[in-house]
Amino acid sequence: MTRYYIAVTYDVCEHNNLYEDMNEYPLDLSIDIDKQVREFAKTDVAPLIKVYESDTSDFKELRLYKEYKFKEYECGCNR
Secondary structure, three states, X not given: OOOEEEEEEEEEEHHHOEEEEXXXXXXXXXXXXXXXXXXXXXXXXXOEEEEEEEOOOOOOOOEEEEEEEOHHHOOOOOO
């Protein structure tokens, strides 16, 4: 069975109660997923990316596949 994957970038700031999705990126399974996710985080300056999988290409039913956190892109408003 073919599985489809999509990465969603999130902007997060606990101090301002912000948890907002930014962009969605389809994943190319012929390329290392971790490498793709790191590039998405860099592009969007996203501290959190969630990768979802689906059995259908329309992504009607998503399941969380993996979550990535990037400390280097966390908000700095508490510093």
